[in-house]
Amino acid sequence: MRNQSRVAFYLLLMPLVLWLGLLIIIPHIDMLLISLRERVSFGVYDRSLAQYEKALTEPLYLRTFARTAVMSVLATAITLLIAFPVAYYIAKMARGRLQQVLFLLCLIPFYVSELVRTFGWMILLRETGIVSNLLQWAGLADQPVEMLYTDATMMVGLVYTSMLFMVVPLVTTLESLDDSVIEAGYDLGGSGLSVLREIIIPHAMPGIVSGCIVVFMLSLGNYLTPTMLGGKDSLWFTEMIYNQFIVRSNWELGAAFGFMLLVLSSVIVWGMLRLTGRTLKETMG
Amino acid sequence: MTPDLECVDLVKRFGDTTAVDNVSFSVPPGSFFSILGPSGCGKTTIMRMIAGFLDPTTGDIRIKGGSVLDTPPNKRPVNMVFQHLALFPMMTIAENIGYGLRRRGMSKPEIARKVDEALERIGLPGIGARKVDELSGGQKQRVAIARCMVLEPDVLLLDEPLGALDLKLREHMKVELKALQAAFDTTFVYITHDQSEALVMSDQIAVMNAGRFEQVGTGQDLYYRPETPFVAGFIGDTNRWSGRIEKAEGGTLQLRTESGLAMRASGAGLAPGDMAEIFVRPEAIRLAATAEGLAGFDNHLSGTVTSILFNGAASRLLVQDAAGETLEVTLPQSGEFDRLKRGDMVHIGWGAGQATCFATGAAGAR
Known part of the structure; x- marks a missing residue:
């Protein structure tokens, strides 16, 4: 009996182990090994840290690296600011059918592929696009307006892509907040702002943190949106990885970039947890 | 003497249904007033209107003689103990009790002093640093009352606060609530569907059914001299x-x-x-x-x-x-x-x- 259940346990564990092993651990080990070698001549490789040295000394690489990190954090912050009221409305103010419909509306854009959605933005925002024509028709612009290929456009795309992943955890945590706790906050003399600061946000903290982590990771690892909507100055780090692997066939440097991105995201997420972990402790005493 | 709380021809309709149908009553200062009725009779609606979370369709609510219809809930001199207490789980006990005082902009040392005083009063000194979920049901109950009482409201509303407690504790809390009311000397308006809670604690009880008050009187009045068949059947x-x-x-x-x-x-x-x-x-x-x-x-x-x-x-x-x-x-x-x-x-x-x-x-x- 005991043996049987143990066999069943390992059988059930198998898919997870295979998935982790084959798709995550083994490729990453291989990547790490590739990033740690240097091509000496045709088919001859040496162990060295030359790739990392190159990545950390070349200003273009470093600047793109830093820019990607900062822009991702910014995109996460903007997503949070927009998603919070949306999630609050869905969780606490909408009732019954409306609640379901609103939630579905957040989900529907994800029925089409990211590529198509990004093209949608391009149709709207390009020089001959709908917004440009509308502005000309309304007399607000006297010539076609190009709104694509700027950082702002890219930010719009990033926020749009990530919205759902922020709204879902926020709605879940906000729904678990008892209405009477909010009412008690008002009843005891709180204003809207203080109830938000002292009661709603502390309660929603787990949702905020998990939403931010997911959105940050998605933004950092996004390839399509920065490439299609961003301008020539909006180089994203994932684009550089792609370039090294596909355009230059320089797998060694590409692998090194990949690892730098992994370290960066780990550090920022860890920092985020540390930061909120401390404030969580403070609010909970 | 002006009554602490006065409701005049209070009506609340939700669409076609009339939840509260022309209810008038007044509560003299320092008394314990209960609204007793089966669930769905409209008693919670009355309470929420007094607290300010609902606006009456018609009628007036006066506290110490002045109408509070245009006063938002956070400015009314009324506080409420919620059915499930609604203590703030993200705060300590002391922060919970001090919440209202902080909102009034009181200085920190003064808040600390008042909180200690309140904890002393409810017989739980020294628990200020604890978290809400470390307390027992009866202790939470007392903290919820203390959280309101530090604000010295004119009227304290209690919305079936004993409902979640087990029988033994409920019996004990009945006596304790009555004692707390006497100690704080504040007007309590208590709503419940449990007649024994109402009979034991109240100075005056209003029996409510289908949005109307059937009879208002002392426990003895309702028990010995019911005026309507509903009261005769409901009490005892x-x-x-x-x-x-x-x-x-x-x-x-x-x-x-x-x-x-x-x-x-x-x-x-x-x-x-x-x-x-x-x-x-x-x-x-x-x-x-x-x-x-x-x-x-x-x-x-x-x-x-x-x-x-x-x-x-x-x-x-x-x-x-x-x-x-x-x-x-x-x-x-x-x-x-x-x-x-x-x-x-x-x-x-x-x-x-x-x-x-x-x-x-x-x-x-x-």
């Missing part, structure tokens, strides 16, 4: 029959129930031929071994014991008379009837004054 347990009046002499009536049981009862405004509902409480019926022991009662009959419902002090007998009518009779625990068992003959009797009659179809009849 009762034997209930319907029958026809055969004779009326002043306040005393001669009736016959549908199953043919004749009895004398009291009730006003009824004439021979009217249909009436008769209420007799189990504890108003005297049990005796012989018919002689009941000579002084207006009604007596004999029957067989069909069942003994043992429940300690609240034990009952079910007695079936010759006509087939079953009556619930309180079983005295004086030792006299210890040997009673199913199938025994007993004699029972009650006075006409203990049998209350209402005309059938009177307002509020269920």
Whole structure:
């Protein structure tokens, strides 16, 4: 009996182990090994840290690296600011059918592929696009307006892509907040702002943190949106990885970039947890 | 003296349904006022209107003489203890109690002093640093009251705060709440569906049914002198029959129930031929071994014991008379009837004054 259940346990564990092993651990080990070698001549490789040295000394690489990190954090912050009221409305103010419909509306854009959605933005925002024509028709612009290929456009795309992943955890945590706790906050003399600061946000903290982590990771690892909507100055780090692997066939440097991105995201997420972990402790005493 | 709380012709409609139908009452300062009614009768709606979470459709709410209709909930001199207490789980006990004081911009040392004072008052000194989920049900209860009382409200509203507690603790908290009310000397408005909570604690009770107040009075008024069949049936347990009046002499009536049981009862405004509902409480019926022991009662009959419902002090007998009518009779625990068992003959009797009659179809009849 005991043996049987143990066999069943390992059988059930198998898919997870295979998935982790084959798709995550083994490729990453291989990547790490590739990033740690240097091509000496045709088919001859040496162990060295030359790739990392190159990545950390070349200003273009470093600047793109830093820019990607900062822009991702910014995109996460903007997503949070927009998603919070949306999630609050869905969780606490909408009732019954409306609640379901609103939630579905957040989900529907994800029925089409990211590529198509990004093209949608391009149709709207390009020089001959709908917004440009509308502005000309309304007399607000006297010539076609190009709104694509700027950082702002890219930010719009990033926020749009990530919205759902922020709204879902926020709605879940906000729904678990008892209405009477909010009412008690008002009843005891709180204003809207203080109830938000002292009661709603502390309660929603787990949702905020998990939403931010997911959105940050998605933004950092996004390839399509920065490439299609961003301008020539909006180089994203994932684009550089792609370039090294596909355009230059320089797998060694590409692998090194990949690892730098992994370290960066780990550090920022860890920092985020540390930061909120401390404030969580403070609010909970 | 101006009443602390006064509601005038309060009406609240939700679409087509009228949740609160023309309710007026006033609560004198320092008293314990209860609104008692079955769930869905509109009592929570009244409370939420007083707290400011709902606007009345028509009517006025006055606190210490001034209308508060245009005052938002966070500015009303009224605080509320919620059904599930609604303590803030993200704060410590001290932060919970100090929340309202912080909102008023009081200085930190003063808040700390007031919080300590409040904890002292509710008999839980030194628990300020603990978290909400470390407290027992009764302690949370007291903290929820303290959280409101530090703000010194004119009126404290309590929305069935004992509902979530177990029976033993609930009995204890009833006494404690009454004592806290006396200690704080504040007007309490308490809503509940549990008549024993209302009867034990209140100075005045309003019995509410289907959006209206059936009767407002002291516990004794409601128990001994119900004005409507609903109150007679709702407060306490009762034997209930319907029958026809055969004779009326002043306040005393001669009736016959549908199953043919004749009895004398009291009730006003009824004439021979009217249909009436008769209420007799189990504890108003005297049990005796012989018919002689009941000579002084207006009604007596004999029957067989069909069942003994043992429940300690609240034990009952079910007695079936010759006509087939079953009556619930309180079983005295004086030792006299210890040997009673199913199938025994007993004699029972009650006075006409203990049998209350209402005309059938009177307002509020269920």
